[in-house]
């Protein structure tokens with residue numbers, strides 16, 4: 001079927017009034033992938049939040065030979081999918097706040113940092129390098145390798161020790177996700193812990209310790225990440241931070257009302273700070289999951305007594321694989337949200353706070369992954385949908401990483417200025 005523009009051109013030609021000022025013929029659906037592929041190859045694509053399993057960097061989970069579909073990021077997948085860079089996440093599960101658990105959280109954080117560093121520093125140094133600055137990202141990318149960055153998820157990894165932040169920074173961590181599910185010493189979580197019978201607010205937003213953490217992060221040049229924070233905590237953090245703030249993996253309430261998604265107020269504040277929200281490919285944040293599917297998902301969760309990330313952390317690799325296979329079967333019956341849902345959230349955020357303040361992330365291996373973008377090797381599909389919606393190459397380059405690198409460079413510059421004082 002001819003496109004409308006072609007039909008119009010034909011009509012004008014028939015009338016003998018065709019002239020050079022006519023708009024170019026609209027692109028057909030069949031031509032779109034070619035242009036999207038070319039754009040995707042030219043832009044630097046950064047995924048701002050990718051989790052690693054506990055056995056990452058071991059023979060059981062060599063990032064060069066990860067086993068799809070259970071695990072969604074590996075080096076061959078990044079290369080094939082044109083995913084140039086990723087923040088590999090140092091996640092620690094929120095537990096009861098006591099000295100033993102603070103020590104355990106610190107140990108968990110060091111183990112994950114070591115696993116990522118073994119990938120970048122020894123095991124696969126020829127294919128992926130660790131970036132400590134925004135300039136490093138561009139340099140490593142220009143040299144033809146993938147780029148690894150490190151982000152931390154859950155300030156519980158600090159315990160009550162501010163100095164640990166400097167240690168994590170020295171090892172390469174470049175953003176701090178203040179919270180995970182459950183309140184911590186830094187502030188209130190978007191999702192209070194049911195296991196610990198938490199009410200919606202413990203601190204009324206950010207705590208005094210949280211303010212000190214943000215001031216130290218600013219001094220170091222580590223970005224502050226408000227994903228998982230309660231909206232009051234996020235707003236407090238954005239006000240407290242001297243540097244622009246990020247949400248490394250969130251979606252927006254304006255499209256789907258979920259406690260993990262950002263309100264318009266938080267989005268506007270984050271945009272005004274100069275920051276970036278990376279819209280996350282996470283099924284239940286993007287749209288309402290059908291009731292039958294929610295019921296079906298409850299069964300394997302009950303079977304493995306899987307209530308939160310702490311339970312996930314204690315499961316063996318074999319148990320996790322079994323659970324993931326069950327989950328995948330349910331997803332086949334009731335498909336997850338699509339790339340189109342993801343870009344609906346991108347469109348909304350761009351409309352509200354502008355193209356300079358939006359990014360993209362998968363949350364692979366942390367519950368993320370949707371129809372069409374369920375493995376790093378499918379990353380082109382996101383660009384394809386952006387092109388289909390009319391985003392230009394320059395806009396796509398900003399969404400895919402330019403914005404994040406601007407925030408990272410700003411955080412670095414502010415830290416350098418602090419040092420001068």
Ligand SMILES: [Zn+2]
Nearest residue numbers: 153228249366
């Ligand atoms: Zn998360």
